[in-house]
Amino acid sequence: xxxxxxxxxxxxxxxxxxxxxxxxxxxxxxxxxxxxxxxxxxxxxxxxxxxxxxxxxxxxxxxxxxxxxxxxxxxxxxxxxxxxxxxxxxxxxxxxxxxxxxxxxxxxxxxxxxxxxxxxxxxxxxxxxxxxxxxxxxxxxxxxxxxxxxxxxxxxxxxxxxxxxxxxxxxxxxxxxxxxxxxxxxxxxxxxxxxxxxxxxxxxxxxxxxxxxxxxxx
Amino acid sequence: xxxxxxxxxxxxxxxxxxxxxxxxxxxxxxxxxxxxxxxxxxxxxxxxxxxxxxxxxxxxxxxxxxxxxxxxxxxxxxxxxxxxxxxxxxxxxxxxxxxxxxxxxxxxxxxxxxxxxxxxxxxxxxxxxxxxxxxxxxxxxxxxxxxxxxxxxxxxxxxxxxxxxxxxxxxxxxxxxxxxxxxxxxxxxxxxxxxxxxxxxxxxxxxxxxxxxxxxxxxxxxxxxxxxxxxxxxxxxxxxxxxxxxxxxxxxxxxxxxxxxxxxxxxxxxxxxxxxxxxxxxxxxxxxxxxxxxxxxxxxxxxxxxxxxxxxxxxxxxxxxxxxxxxxxxxxxxxxxxxxxxxxxxxxxxxxxxxxxxxxxxxxxxxxxxxxxxxxxxxxxxxxxxxxxxxxxxxxxxxxxxxxxxxxxxxxxxxxxxxxxxxxxxxxxxxxxxxxxxxxxxxxxxxxxxxxxxxxxxxxxxxxxxxxxxxxxxxxxxxxxxxxxxxxxxxxxxxxxxxxxxxxxxxxxxxxxxxxxxxxxxxxxxxxxxxxxxxxxxxxxxxxxxxxxxxxxxxxxxxxxxxxxxxxxxxxxxxxxxxxxxxxxxxxxxxxxxxxxxxxxxxxxxxxxxxxxxxxxxxxxxxxxxxxxxxxxxxxxxxxxxxxxxxxxxxxxxxxxxxxxxxxxxxxxxxxxxxxxxxxx
Numbered sequence: 004x005x006x007x008x009x010x011x012x013x014x015x016x017x018x019x020x021x022x023x024x025x026x027x028x029x030x031x032x033x034x035x036x037x038x039x040x041x042x043x044x045x046x047x048x049x050x051x052x053x054x055x056x057x058x059x060x061x062x063x064x065x066x067x068x069x070x071x072x073x074x075x076x077x078x079x080x081x082x083x084x085x086x087x088x089x090x091x092x093x094x095x096x097x098x099x100x101x102x103x104x105x106x107x108x109x110x111x112x113x114x115x116x117x118x119x120x121x122x123x124x125x126x127x128x129x130x131x132x133x134x135x136x137x138x139x140x141x142x143x144x145x146x147x148x149x150x151x152x153x154x155x156x157x158x159x160x161x162x163x164x165x166x167x168x169x170x171x172x173x174x175x176x177x178x179x180x181x182x183x184x185x186x187x188x189x190x191x192x193x194x195x196x197x198x199x200x201x202x203x204x205x206x207x208x209x210x211x212x213x214x215x216x217x218x219x220x221x
Numbered sequence: 222x223x224x225x226x227x228x229x230x231x232x233x234x235x236x237x238x239x240x241x242x243x244x245x246x247x248x249x250x251x252x253x254x255x256x257x258x259x260x261x262x263x264x265x266x267x268x269x270x271x272x273x274x275x276x277x278x279x280x281x282x283x284x285x286x287x288x289x290x291x292x293x294x295x296x297x298x299x300x301x302x303x304x305x306x307x308x309x310x311x312x313x314x315x316x317x318x319x320x321x322x323x324x325x326x327x328x329x330x331x332x333x334x335x336x337x338x339x340x341x342x343x344x345x346x347x348x349x350x351x352x353x354x355x356x357x358x359x360x361x362x363x364x365x366x367x368x369x370x371x372x373x374x375x376x377x378x379x380x381x382x383x384x385x386x387x388x389x390x391x392x393x394x395x396x397x398x399x400x401x402x403x404x405x406x407x408x409x410x411x412x413x414x415x416x417x418x419x420x421x422x423x424x425x426x427x428x429x430x431x432x433x434x435x436x437x438x439x440x441x442x443x444x445x446x447x448x449x450x451x452x453x454x455x456x457x458x459x460x461x462x463x464x465x466x467x468x469x470x471x472x473x474x475x476x477x478x479x480x481x482x483x484x485x486x487x488x489x490x491x492x493x494x495x496x497x498x499x500x501x502x503x504x505x506x507x508x509x510x511x512x513x514x515x516x517x518x519x520x521x522x523x524x525x526x527x528x529x530x531x532x533x534x535x536x537x538x539x540x541x542x543x544x545x546x547x548x549x550x551x552x553x554x555x556x557x558x559x560x561x562x563x564x565x566x567x568x569x570x571x572x573x574x575x576x577x578x579x580x581x582x583x584x585x586x587x588x589x590x591x592x593x594x595x596x597x598x599x600x601x602x603x604x605x606x607x608x609x610x611x612x613x614x615x616x617x618x619x620x621x622x623x624x625x626x627x628x629x630x631x632x633x634x635x636x637x638x639x640x641x642x643x644x645x646x647x648x649x650x651x652x653x654x655x656x657x658x659x660x661x662x663x664x665x666x667x668x669x670x671x672x673x674x675x676x677x678x679x680x681x682x683x684x685x686x687x688x689x690x691x692x693x694x695x696x697x698x699x700x701x702x703x704x705x706x707x708x709x710x711x712x713x714x715x716x717x718x719x720x721x722x723x724x725x726x727x728x729x730x731x732x733x734x735x736x737x738x739x740x741x742x743x744x745x746x747x748x749x750x751x752x753x754x755x756x757x758x759x760x761x762x763x764x765x766x767x768x769x770x771x772x773x774x775x776x777x778x779x780x781x782x783x784x785x786x787x788x789x790x791x792x793x794x795x796x797x798x799x800x801x802x803x804x805x806x807x808x809x810x811x812x813x814x815x816x817x818x819x820x821x822x823x824x825x826x827x828x829x830x831x832x833x834x835x836x837x838x839x840x841x842x843x844x845x846x847x848x849x850x851x852x853x854x855x856x857x858x859x860x861x862x863x864x865x866x867x868x869x870x871x872x873x874x875x876x877x878x879x880x881x882x883x884x885x886x887x888x889x890x891x892x893x894x895x896x897x898x899x900x901x902x
Contacts, residue, residue: 097882117896144892148885156881213881 005128011045012132015169016111019142019162023103023149028085028095031158032078039073042165049172061180062172068187077161077194084198085154088205096149103149110141125174132173139166153201153211157194164190223279229272230286230302233314236265237349244341251337255328258341259321262348266318269352273311276302277724282731286356295419301358304731305492308568308724309355309477309484312575315710316476317348319703320469323583326697327469327590340380340467347373347473354481360409360419367405367481371398371449374478377470378462390458390465397458401448405485408441412493421493435494439501442489443508450482452542453512454853456535460519463534464527464595468586471527475534476579480571483541487564491732496552503654506546510658513539513665518823521672521816522849524597524809526585529676530578533621536665537574541567543658544636547643550651556643561734563639568725570632573714577620577629580707584614587700588680591693597809599687600680607695611681613704618673620711623666626765628715634759637662668816675812684803716762810847817849824849 018038025031043066050062096103114137122130140163147159164186171178178186205211240261247254276284286300302310324344331337350373353366375398379391413419415429430438444455451459459479463471486505490496516535523529544567551560587610588603589595604611620627623634640655640662685691695701714721719738726738795801817826826849834841 113893113896117900120900144885144889148882148889151882218879 007048008045009128009132011041011048012135012169012173015041015045015165016135016138019139019146019166020104020107022158022162023107023142023146024100026095026100028152028154029082031155032081032085035158035161036074036078038162038165039069039078042169043069043074045169046172061183064180065183068184072187072191073161073165077191080194080198081154081157084201088201088211095152095155097151098149103145107138107142107145110145111135111138114138114141129173133170136166136169136173139163139169142166151212153197153204153213156213157197157201160193160197161190223276223281223284226272226275226279226302227284227286229268229275233265233268233272234349234352236261236268237345237352240265241342241345241349244338244345248336248338251332252329254338254341255325255332258345259325262321262345263318266314266321269314270311270318273307273314274724276307277304277311277727280727285358295361297359298362299358299420300353300356300362302356304728305484305487306355308572308728309480310352311724312480312572313348313351313355313477316473316575316579319579319707320472320583321703322706323472323586323700323703324469326699327467327586329697330590331467335380340377343373343377343380344470347377347470351477351481355484358421360413360421363421364402364406364409368402370478370481371395371402374466374470374474377474378466380467380470381465384465386461387465390461394458394462397448397455401445401455403445404441404448405445408438408445408489411438411441421488430494432497436498438494439490442486442494443504446482446485446489447508448482449485450479450538450542451512451535452508452538453515453535454857456512456516457851457854457858459535460523460528460531463531463582464525468527468582468589471530472579472582472586475531475582476575479534479538480575483538483545483567483571486545487567487732490549491552496549499550499553499651502546502549502551502553503651504546505542505549506654506658509539509542509544509546510661511539512536512542514661514668515823517665517668517672518816518820519851521668521675521813522824526588526595526597526676526680527582529597529672530581530585533581533669533672534574534578536669537570537578537621539665540633540636540662541570541574543567543662544570544632544639547636547639547655547658551639551643557733557735558737559639559643561729561737562635562642564729564732564734565722565725565737566632566635566639568728569635569718569721570629572721572725573620573628573632573711576707576711576714577617577627580613580617580704580711581621583700583704583707584610584617587696587704588693590696590700592687592690594687594689597676597679600685600690601683601687601803601806602681602685603690603693604681606693609701610696610704611677613701613708614681615677616708616711617704618677620715622670622673624670625761625768626712626715628711628718628721630761631715631718631721633662633666671816675809679807679809679812683806684801686803686806716765718761810845817847823852825852825855 015038018034018041022031022034022038025034046062046066046069050060050064050066053059053062098106111134115134118130118134118137121133125133143159143162143164143166145159146162147156150156150159168183168186201211204213240258243261244254244258247257283301283303286302287298288300289298291297328337328340331340347370350366350370354363354370357363357366372395375391375395378394379387381387409419411434412430415434448455448458463475466474490501496502513536516532516537516539520529520532520536523532544563547563548560548567551557551563585595587607588600591607591610592600592603594600616627620629623629637659640659644652644655685693722738726736730736793801817824826847828848829844829846831844831846832840832842833844
């Protein structure tokens with residue numbers, strides 16, 4: 004079973020790279036959906052292990068929540084939001100994709116460099132997975148920086164959240180159930196607000212380029 | 222006896238709280254509120270004064286008053302009265318008593334126009350906060366009381382909030398006082414990091430802290446308390462805040478509030494840190510010299526009575542600091558007698574200044590009440606219209622100029638004596654500083670006399686320079702009674718200085734000095750220089766008696782020699798003009814002109830003469846405008862302000878670009894730095 008977890012952790016990292024390589028906004032959303040699916044699977048596997056060893060089913064409940072929220076509801080919401088604003092294929096990223104991918108590789112190396120010293124506290128097998136999940140956080144943040152459109156920032160934010168979730172699940176065998184629930188509620192609220200804000204930005208500037216926001220500065 | 226003192230203190234505190242509550246409840250009935258609150262304040266001030274005297278004469282060192290410990294760590298209300306607190310509370314109580322009597326009449330002109338109840342709420346809580354500052358026994362509680370005092374006095378400064386002058390003064394005041402308090406907080410925190418306690422245990426910090434840290438804490442306290450005291454160059458809030466506040470508040474602010482800074486310096490520097498370096502005292506002495514001379518030099522340039530008085534407060538704080546500086550130098554050199562003598566001089570001058578400067582601000586309030594202006598150039602001839610006020614202001618002016626029968630003389634004399642005594646067995650380098658200090662004291666005294674000749678002469682003598690001054694009438698009796706009490710006290714402590722010295726003696730002894738009073742020789746009426754150093758005596762009463770006898774003898778001689786003379790009353794000879802008018806008089810600007818020329822390096826004066834009319838040889842009207850700029854504002858504060866402004870501009874355009882991507886990049890870099898920090902540590 005643990006082998007699956009390892010494979011999934013690599014797949015999640017890989018999906019983050021794929022996300023970075025995407026050019027179109029619709030494919031961002033689809034990649035995010037795939038990544039969330041991996042995370043749901045991972046939570047499910049860990050949940051089954053936990054159910055068998057300790058008899059708790061928190062993680063299984065969370066697995067269902069992820070499936071409902073991150074795989075079905077949020078990507079759908081984002082698709083609908085994006086369908087309402089003006090659709091144009093244009094270059095959305097600041098640097099070109101090969102450079103972005105190589106920076107992401109650098110980030111993984113950096114994370115490994117920073118977390119490698121933790122081996123006295125955490126077993127080595129988990130450290131590698133931890134490196135993967137922390138790298139996902141970094142790539143999510145970098146994705147937010149590299150994309151111009153507001154949808155890009157929302158996706159980046161969600162990817163950071165995904166990375167954080169995997170990290171806590173690996174590092175501490177999952178947070179208390181109530182904390183996870185709180186996080187999900189926060190996430191839904193944040194996404195709803197961001198979705199509305201995207202409309203407002205679009206109304207105001209006729210575009211969802213966040214570059215234009217600096218016109219608001221006093 | 223001590224039991225009674227604690228009881229009296231507590232009841233006076235409760236009465237102040239009661240007065241504040243009554244003020245809040247009686248917003249509708251302002252007249253009753255005025256009378257009721259002031260009567261309660263007078264009563265509780267009298268109780269406080271009685272308690273302080275009982276405490277000072279009891280011989281017991283500390284008297285715990287209220288101890289309430291809360292569950293929250295470090296937050297506890299603990300009030301203790303020791304001799305130093307009791308002495309300052311005595312000065313506070315006397316002044317509050319007089320100011321409350323004064324307010325009965327003064328505030329009556331506000332009734333119906335302003336929210337008098339709000340004023341009294343702020344007034345009583347302001348007094349209460351000062352008492353808390355003076356009695357708190359714990360750095361956190363002290364800090365909170367100090368901030369409360371600053372905030373309440375800010376609200377009182379902007380009480381006439383629709384005037385732009387008040388707004389500007391208030392803004393400047395609150396910025397300066399908050400900056401200063403930040404320095405105090407840093408000082409307390411540094412002490413805490415060594416002693417692990419916020420209690421003021423005497424000398425507790427001295428043993429533990431290393432020397433370099435003590436120096437830093439000293440500088441923090443000097444800046445923090447120095448701003449509140451108004452030492453040059455941190456004085457800039459003072460001349461704008463005092464005129465903006467109502468006069469009774471200015472009297473309290475100048476009389477007591479700025480003295481809480483002196484209290485803080487005495488409480489924390491010798492009491493908590495322990496003076497080991499001479500340079501601490503030398504710094505304070507040098508600042509005192511600068512403040513004394515420049516304060517009065519700026520005062521001479523002012524034509525607004527209350528601004529003039531505010532600058533004169535800077536001068537007097539300078540004199541107090543000269544005493545304090547000598548005290549600290551002597552402490553560092555373990556010269557107990559001199560340190561006690563200098564501390565006595567500083568404390569006595571603090572008390573005296575509270576009396577006469579409080580009185581002068583009340584006098585300025587009376588002038589404004591009667592003539593509706595504070596501009597000296599628009600006053601004149603008031604002595605005929607308000608003779609009592611004039612007499613009292615004259616007495617206060619004499620007191621502040623250190624003229625003999627009044628109290629200002631005694632404290633300055635003691636300051637001189639401590640300087641001389643130190644010179645006799647001092648080091649050469651220090652002696653030069655002491656000689657400079659003596660010269661500065663002399664110069665400041667002379668300029669102060671000139672300054673108050675201007676204040677009194679141009680507002681009360683001559684002909685009225687404006688319609689308002691012409692229509693002035695004597696102020697209500699309560700205002701004159703208040704000033705009368707203060708005049709009486711000034712005269713009393715001037716003629717019988719040993720009474721005041723007896724009250725100061727326990728303070729210096731409890732601060733680890735030697736008793737000055739016991740080394741004094743002679744009777745009740747005579748001040749003796751302490752026997753242990755060198756014989757030097759002075760007796761103001763004998764001076765006065767001789768002066769009276771001398772004048773009487775001259776008059777007698779004139780009568781005997783000259784025979785019976787005729788008295789003929791006639792107008793001043795007007796060189797053949799038809800009538801003298803007020804515009805032919807000497808003006809205050811003209812009076813101050815020679816000094817302006819002498820000190821032009823300080824004032825950078827500018828003048829502007831505009832002739833109106835066809836010919837410059839025969840103009841219809843001439844306008845003459847003079848102005849001066851403060852070199853501190855121009856060369857110290859302006860560059861700092863500009864630098865802050867530039868920095869703000871840089872952050873606005875370079876760092877806060879408004880682009881989401883750059884903000885995200887900042888987060889990215891910060892998190893990266895934190896991970897690297899974690900990696901290498």
